[in-house]
Each structure stands twice: as structure tokens, then as C-alpha cells.
Amino acid sequence: MQQDSDDPTKLESLLEIIQKDVKALKAGDLAARTRLVDRIAQLQRAVETPAERTFKMRFAFLQQFAIRILIENGTFTTLCAKGDPKITTEELSQATGGNKLLIERLMRLLAAVGVIDEIAENTYKPNAVTHFMNQPGFIGAEKHHFDLHTSVGVRMIEYMRTGAGVEQFNDEPGKQPPWEYSHNGKSFWKSLEEDPECKQDFDLYMAARRQGDLVPEWFQLYPVGQELVPTTGNNVRSLKTGKDDVLFVDVAGGLGHDVTKFRAYFPQLPGRCVLQDLPKTIAQVRKNPPQGVELMEYDFFTPQPVKGARIYFFRNIAHDWSDLRCSEIFSHTIAAMDKEYSRILFEDFVLPSTGATYRSASMDVHMLFSLAGIERTEGHWRELLRGLGLEIVKIWSDGIVEHEAVIEARKA
Numbered sequence: 001m002q003q004d005s006d007d008p009t010k011l012e013s014l015l016e017i018i019q020k021d022v023k024a025l026k027a028g029d030l031a032a033r034t035r036l037v038d039r040i041a042q043l044q045r046a047v048e049t050p051a052e053r054t055f056k057m058r059f060a061f062l063q064q065f066a067i068r069i070l071i072e073n074g075t076f077t078t079l080c081a082k083g084d085p086k087i088t089t090e091e092l093s094q095a096t097g098g099n100k101l102l103i104e105r106l107m108r109l110l111a112a113v114g115v116i117d118e119i120a121e122n123t124y125k126p127n128a129v130t131h132f133m134n135q136p137g138f139i140g141a142e143k144h145h146f147d148l149h150t151s152v153g154v155r156m157i158e159y160m161r162t163g164a165g166v167e168q169f170n171d172e173p174g175k176q177p178p179w180e181y182s183h184n185g186k187s188f189w190k191s192l193e194e195d196p197e198c199k200q201d202f203d204l205y206m207a208a209r210r211q212g213d214l215v216p217e218w219f220q221l222y223p224v225g226q227e228l229v230p231t232t233g234n235n236v237r238s239l240k241t242g243k244d245d246v247l248f249v250d251v252a253g254g255l256g257h258d259v260t261k262f263r264a265y266f267p268q269l270p271g272r273c274v275l276q277d278l279p280k281t282i283a284q285v286r287k288n289p290p291q292g293v294e295l296m297e298y299d300f301f302t303p304q305p306v307k308g309a310r311i312y313f314f315r316n317i318a319h320d321w322s323d324l325r326c327s328e329i330f331s332h333t334i335a336a337m338d339k340e341y342s343r344i345l346f347e348d349f350v351l352p353s354t355g356a357t358y359r360s361a362s363m364d365v366h367m368l369f370s371l372a373g374i375e376r377t378e379g380h381w382r383e384l385l386r387g388l389g390l391e392i393v394k395i396w397s398d399g400i401v402e403h404e405a406v407i408e409a410r411k412a
């Protein structure tokens, strides 16, 4: 069978491009890093045989098993705490009470995929990936995906064979999402609400997940300095300065990571900043309330209590829900918007018509199976928002397909 590695010209031309990007990166072109990640993956695919590639895909889930077991028995955290400059599996077993042979077998796999470093026989040390994954938000991420999502996969075929097929928007009336099928009839949000450990893992994960991503903040994509002007006047960008005027509402903002960062970056901007989320999330935030941010319990399927704010911000909310549910959610906020003054911002992927990246395409399929959501193309966004009586002012993006965009809309 003919494959790319049989064609040296293809490999050579890829290598040439890679070398150019390495030079560009050295010269300070940060976008070259993203290109390099992509090109190196292309190079690897060009060298791998189809058998090697499919083997990796088929067995990738075992990495998740290994990580999750080592988190659960304390090995992962112990490795990070005591593993520098090196630690043996014997020592890890003694420190955690975990079975030595089990630890050895799982560590061997994680070393093979670069999650930890192998120093000598049965001797390891944590590397940058290990330390990164050992943070509470990313431990939360591993637990969330493994503990809650794998059961959806396990029962997917059974679900399809009930005759449900795989509906695209299975949160619509009369349909049961695969998640509910595999979680005793409970919705995603209900499953979290009823399990404090899972809820905490999820909230910490949401708050941490962009750490280390090298992705611009939403307020770097949407140029706050240019669009929000802290003076009164006729300028369409001028902000209201009354003591009750609201500058920013982070709707379903989780633990408040975004609104807190926004307030801290722009202390000079007048107006109140509000964080809204479900009662259990807000109760969590109240334990360590952020500076300069008001906390408000709010169910987004009910009327929006904050009227006429300058910005209503929905980050990664639209992608959780079908068009029908999005319409219900957003219509409550749209009814509260001032036609001239208010803007609604959505941060999510805007999928390109071709060339979607691994990250955005994975998130799309993840949304399909865990919620009833979807990552939308530009056309899909336009149709959804037009139907809600909104017009898109601008889609703010840094042009990197791998990154999410900020969609700014106003009442039409």
C-alpha cells in the first residue's frame, strides 16, 4: 500500500516548511508556534503507517484509565510532591499504599506518552506535563471526563439500538439525550447538582481550563480599550456612569474567573460588574468572593433581572445547548437589553467551513454527546441570532482557527 513516507519529496517539503517556522518562531513570530504544532503532526502522520496510526487511536483511551487510577490512589500527587529529582515505584507504593506492580505498569504507559519521565528501571520523575495536570482544575478535568463521560460512550450503542439513533438536538421535547440515558435519566446539570464532588471538579475545571493555553483573553479579542470608553457623551462607545449602571454581566460565569479578571484589568471603567450562575455555584463563590464583583443567583431560563447593562457575556454557553434552548436562554437577556446601549457577547468557536482543528472538531463532538450542544459555523451563528432579533456587529477573532472568537451582537 502506497503511503506518504514512501514519497521523500513530501517529507522533505514538510521539513522545509517546519524549518522556516522554527526560524520564524526564533525571530519572535508567535503564530509560528501554532503552525509548527500543526506541521509536526502532519509530518508524523506522513511517516506513520496506517496500522501504527490506528493502533494509537484505538488504545488512546487507556492513557485516561492510567491517569485516573493513579490520581485516585494518590500516586500522581505523590509523584509531583516527592518525585524530584527521582522516585522509585517502590517508594511510590510505600507512600500511597498502592500496589507496586499496578503502579509500574501504569507508569510505564504514561512515560511512553510523555506524561512523566522515566529515569531508570522503575524510577521516574514528574515533567512539566505532570505538574500541569496535577493542578486542582486539571485533576478536576481528568475526573470529570473519566468519571462522567466514559459511561455515555459505554452505553452509546445500546442507546442507538433503542431506536433513538443519534439525534442532533436531543434536548428538544420528546427526546432523551445519551447523557440522560446513561445517567439514570438525569440531565448533565442535574448530575452535577446532586454530586458535590463532581460539581466541584467541574467548576474548578471550568475556571482553570484556559490556563497555559496561550490563547488570548476575550477582552484582548474584543478590544475593550477601544469599544468601552470611560467618559460620558454622545459617543456610541461612552459608558454610563450612574451608581446603578451595570457595565458587565457574566451570565453563567461559573466561579467568576472571567468577570474577576475583567474587573482587575479595567478598574478605571465605570459601572457594576455582576456574576450570575446557579445557586450552588454562587454559594461556592461566596466562600471567597472576588473583589468588585456582585454575585447573583440566576437561572437563565427565567427573565433576566439585570436590565440595560452595557455587556451581557455568555462564554461557552451557546455551545452547551440546541438552537431551541439557546433561543429560550438568550431571549430572556435580549428582553432586558437596551436597544442602543447594550451589547451581547458570545465567546465560542466559529467553525471554519473547511480545516477545523482537532480541538474545535473534538469540542463539537464532545458537546453532541455530553449535552445536546454544538459548535457553530458562522452561517449557523448568523441564522440563530437573526432568529432572535439580533444583528451581529462584528466577529472578533485573532484569525487562528484553533482559537475561539467573540461574537458581538445588538438588538436589530
Ligand SMILES: C[S@@+](CC[C@H](N)C(=O)[O-])C[C@H]1O[C@@H](n2cnc3c(N)ncnc32)[C@H](O)[C@@H]1O
Residues within 6 Å of the ligand: 189, 206, 207, 251, 252, 253, 254, 255, 276, 277, 278, 281, 298, 299, 300, 301, 314, 315, 316, 317, 320
Ligand atoms: C460550560 S460552563 C461555562 C462557565 C463559564 N462561562 C466559562 O466559560 O468558564 C456552563 C455554566 O452554565 C451554568 N448553568 C447551567 N445551567 C444553568 C442555568 N439554568 N442557569 C444559569 N446557569 C446555568 C453552569 O453552572 C456553568 O457554570
